[in-house]
Amino acid sequence: MSMTVEDIKRISAENCGVLVSDIDGRGKTQKVSLARQIAIYFTRKQLGVEETGKHFNRLASAVSHTCKRVEDFLECDREYSAIIKKVEADLR
Numbered sequence: 001m002s003m004t005v006e007d008i009k010r011i012s013a014e015n016c017g018v019l020v021s022d023i024d025g026r027g028k029t030q031k032v033s034l035a036r037q038i039a040i041y042f043t044r045k046q047l048g049v050e051e052t053g054k055h056f057n058r059l060a061s062a063v064s065h066t067c068k069r070v071e072d073f074l075e076c077d078r079e080y081s082a083i084i085k086k087v088e089a090d091l092r
Contacts, residue, residue: 003091005043005055011090012039015083034080038087041070 003011006020013020016035023036036056044052044067049060056063073080 003042003046005039005047008042008046008091009039012036012042012087015087015090034083037066037070038084040066041084042087042091 009020009023012035013023016031016038018032018035022032023039025032027033040052040056040058040063043055044063047055049063052058053060053063058066070084074084075081
């Protein structure tokens with residue numbers, strides 16, 4: 001997966017029905033939070049925790065916590081899991 005951070009944000013936003021500017025903002029609606037979490041998750045897979053934090057203006061601990069939440073969604077929430085898997089497919 002060799003996407004840019006902007007590509008990851010765009011694909012995450014599209015799949016969650018929000019704008020990229022929403023991901024970059026501080027909004028906390030469920031859709032925006034999910035899109036941001038997914039974008040952080042896939043960015044971390046590509047760039048690591050520290051670099052991801054820089055792109056999302058987050059501390060490394062916040063990036064790690066976010067990624068743990070996404071992993072939890074994958075295990076126990078079918079609806080969110082489907083969205084996450086769709087984003088992953090679109091990133092390929």
